[in-house]
Amino acid sequence: ALGPGRAPGGAALGQRLAWAGTFHSIANRLLRHYAGALRLDPQFTVLDRGDAADVLDALRTELGLAQKEQRFPRKDTCLQIYSHRVNTRGTLRATLEGQFPWCAHWEEALTGLYRAYVERKQRESLLDYDDLLLYWHVMMSDGQLAQRIGAQFDHVLVDEYQDTNTLQADILYALKPDGAGVAVVGDDAQSIYSFRAASVENILAFPERFTPRAEVITLARNYRSTQP
The missing domain is CATH 1.10.10 (Arc Repressor Mutant, subunit A)
Incomplete structure (x- = not known):
């Protein structure tokens, strides 16, 4: 989930908005807005x-x-x-x-x-799912554009962070390089998508990626099932 924040274009809205979706769906939305900067057809x-x-x-x-x-x-x-x-x-x-x-x-x-x-x-003018992330990463490699996009979001929450891949992690760090407003949720014991390029190292290394170090909150109680 990305939000709450400002609409693309930088104009603050009277109503606070939240963007929610997968990395790919958020990328699709951003790429259509910033297509010109990437020399993409916005109707890709x-x-x-x-x-x-x-x-x-x-x-x-x-x-x-x-x-x-x-x-x-x-x-x-x-x-x-x-x-x-x-x-x-x-x-x-x-x-x-x-x-x-x-x-x-x-x-x-x-x-x-x-x-x-x-x-x-x-x-x-075709983009596959991997292109959505690639082009988003390209945008975040441009300092001014990255700052503009990052400023649209006050808070960024990523669920199932243990199943993200290297490209997604790099996008997140470029979106909020100082870590302000960033929260990730995950369980390193449930990383099951390495065959899809997911890297459990993303969640293990997350606290050390920021200065000061990110706070880690451990949820020890199991609310999903009763333990024998």
């Missing part, structure tokens, strides 16, 4: 996972990578590899060797596939 189309996989599948065929005898990774695997690399901000080689070793010998072909994928998206 967002590809869901199925659509993105289909685009990759079409490109696999166009590039001659879809023949059965080659045993090239299927479209969903190609998307998983691409998404993992983007969200960890790592290299394709590191992603392949660490998470998809059975695909490592396809590094060169995958590089060509992903290059064609990016070109297709740019040409047709």
Whole structure:
């Protein structure tokens, strides 16, 4: 949840507003408002996972990578590899060797596939879910723009923080670099999405990311279920 804060454009509203949503939905909202700064068409189309996989599948065929005898990774695997690399901000080689070793010998072909994928998206004003975070991160890398966006929000609350990835954490720190008004909630024992590039290190390292150190409040009582 991002809020309460000010509407895009910087004008204070008489009514305080709260933005609530996933990182991706908030990114979608911000990118449409600041599209000009990124040279994006504000009417860009967002590809869901199925659509993105289909685009990759079409490109696999166009590039001659879809023949059965080659045993090239299927479209969903190609998307998983691409998404993992983007969200960890790592290299394709590191992603392949660490998470998809059975695909490592396809590094060169995958590089060509992903290059064609990016070109297709740019040409047709398409953004996939990973692009939403990438472009938000690009905005937050611009000092003036980052300050403007961060000023829209007095408070930022992130739930299930143990399931965020490196890119999402970097966006949060750029949004509120001094930590003022930031709260995250999570349980390091419930981090289950490492295969989706989630990093439990985000919640473990969070207190030390700010000066002074963030306050940690431990909820010891279980309100969800009765212990035996």
